[in-house]
Amino acid sequence: MPAFCGDVLVCIRVLPLSAHVFCFVVQKKGKEEHPTKKIVILTCLKATNGCTGAACLTAFHNRSGAFQQYLDEGLELMAFCHCNGCGSVLEQDSGMQEKLERILKIHPDAVHLGVCTLKKETGRCKTIEQFIKIFQDNGIPVIDGTHNSPRLPNIGLPITL
Known part of the structure; x- marks a missing residue:
């Protein structure tokens, strides 16, 4: 049930995934409530050797980088996963x-690809391109990037193959 706290409308919803998981949607008074968007973040397996995912998650929670486009919308992170490796x-x-089936079953509003999926020298590997094609073939937009990076001139824009 929505409630006002000062000039902020707070909507609290229990997600169907767990009785202990809550989604907090915060909106300014006077703005219409938007449906919560389901987001998946896909990263590179090789990058997990030195990456904690903190920059991606910070951008998601702060609505910065590629997530700026959702500034006035509720977001729900449905999955944060990586590919199974080049080749x-x-x-x-x-x-x-199994990963793909789970993501397709969720049918997120968008899949965001981490900057780690784009190598400066070689572009995206065939494995990531396979993921992109499958998501697009199933009507799921694939978005370039999560957090800001000079390697991503098209951050926040849909990827087309």
């Missing part, structure tokens, strides 16, 4: 197939 063959990798 993974989808047809032979049951773990990667």
Whole structure:
């Protein structure tokens, strides 16, 4: 049930995933309530050797970088996952197939690709391109980036293959 706290409208919803998980949607008084957008962040497996995901998660929670476009909308992070490595063959990798099936079942409003999925020298690997194609074939927009980076001139824009 929505409630006003000063000039801020606070909506609290219990998510169906767990009785202990809450989604807090905060909006200014006078603005219409927007439906909560479901977001997935996909990162590179190799990057996890030195990356905590903190920059992606900070951008998500602060609505900065590629998440600026959702400034006045409720967001729900449905998954934060990485690929199964360069050279993974989808047809032979049951773990990667399971990840894709779960994401497709969630049917997020957008999948954001971490800056780590774009290598300066080589672009995106075939594994990430496979993910992009599958998401796009299933009507799920794929968005370039999460947090700001000089490697992402098109941050926040849809990726097309």
